[in-house]
Amino acid sequence: MTPRRLPVAPRPYRDELPSSWLARVACRYGLTAQELAGHLADDGNCFSSPAPIDDRDPAADLAKVWAQACGVDPDRLQRLSLTRRFPRRPQSWYVSLGPAWLRSATAGPTPVCFACFAADIDAGRDAYLRAGWRLAEHCICPAHGQLLHDRCWSCHRRLCVALRLHEGRARPVCNHCDLVLAGRGGEGVQPQDRALVRAALAVQQRITASVQGEIPEREQLEKALATLWAPLDRPTAARSVLALWFNEVGWRCPYEARHAVGAEAPLGQLPTRWRFLTLLALNDVFGSDPRVDDALPSAAVHLARRAAPRQIRLSNRRPRVQAVKRSSAEYERLAREILADPGWIAAEALPQRKRERIRARLIDAALAGNSAVSGTRLSSQPRCDPQAIQIP
């Protein structure tokens, strides 16, 4: 199959995600990246929805079709993939993106640097999503020293960046409210303390080097991070050991970070500001070179003593079949059921916090209902992960 050559197709940038490049091509035809991929896969016959664009390792046959249609060297496209850029990095060290059906609609819910977007616009080039923004430890832009953003500053929803053509250039907009995401440079939400930002950036860069280096170093880091986010004192606690580091009476883990309590790899599941705090805590408690298996610093010993076993360890007795995750199609079906639920429709006018509570209840109910249908006991299901289903 040789698709027709597209008349206009920009080249990929060296540090760009494959989905970002395809979104830049697609926006020139009024399409999303997935719509364009479907069009090319069907040789222009219809706009079907193929598998979501996989930035980690795009299917070679699909990448070849995109490359032919856009007049780009197929190997150049493959070099954009995360597995080619970071061959030793495991999947758990990337930002968790949620279900595939959400990813496919946009350039992706990737944390972004508004200053990078502003720099793209100032330079007269397309805005694009950088591959480094997908790394789990990456919460500060090295070029601008600003915290990455994962919420729209206007509608405050989880940021899904779409690219739209404006005056011949791709511009980044919020997929929910269409706000152009450049020009504010993180105003009002960036950490005010530049020393803290510099400290976290140094930790971030050290982690990046470790994760892509020797495996023992990475395992030590993973243990240290899992200790910080272990449940405090008891396996079902909603607070993590990190609460001890905050040392504030009555501190409660906010809803947006609660799913990371007890997670095996918490960093990639956290909003960027929580990743920022986790990096600072990691450095403060474990030092610049975590050695969890050796003599621990006294602060780390204190925290480690209060770390309860993670809930997931209790699930080791479960039969193997019960740990199987749901497919993207199942998640999509559940999400559509929730979207059509009268309770969710009625919640549209409610404040964000109430909407989030209702959403959590509906997700729990949907997952429980799904388990009943599949004949699996509810108690055997993995814990509900609020990130697993995103309601637009």
Ligand SMILES: [Zn+2]
């Ligand atoms: Zn930047």
Ligand SMILES: [Zn+2]
């Ligand atoms: Zn918005």
